[in-house]
Amino acid sequence: MIKKNLGNTDRILRLLVTGIILYQFNKGGMNDIQSYFFGLIALVFFITAFIGFCPLYLPFKMNTNENEKK
Numbered sequence: 001m002i003k004k005n006l007g008n009t010d011r012i013l014r015l016l017v018t019g020i021i022l023y024q025f026n027k028g029g030m031n032d033i034q035s036y037f038f039g040l041i042a043l044v045f046f047i048t049a050f051i052g053f054c055p056l057y058l059p060f061k062m063n064t065n066e067n068e069k070k
Contacts (some may be wrong), residue, residue: 002051003049003053004052004053004064004067005052005053005054005058005062005064005065006048006049006052006053006054006056006057006064006065007065009064010025010049010054010064011049011052012049014045014046014048014049015043015045015049017042017045018042018046018049020028020047020064021038021039021041021042022042022047025038025039025042029044052065065066
């Protein structure tokens with residue numbers, strides 16, 4: 001089982017960034033290359049916010065989840 005390392009604030013910020021990217025995508029404010037790039041970032045942010053785990057935090061020993069710090 002994966003230990004959650006994202007706190008609520010971190011998860012909310014990731015979901016907000018995902019929403020902003022999707023809004024810009026639907027509004028037509030991106031060209032093809034930008035939409036693929038930012039779409040991938042939005043997908044990664046959404047998945048990590050949903051599961052509460054970010055693998056990039058591991059090498060830096062970061063943990064924003066208050067419940068797991070105790």
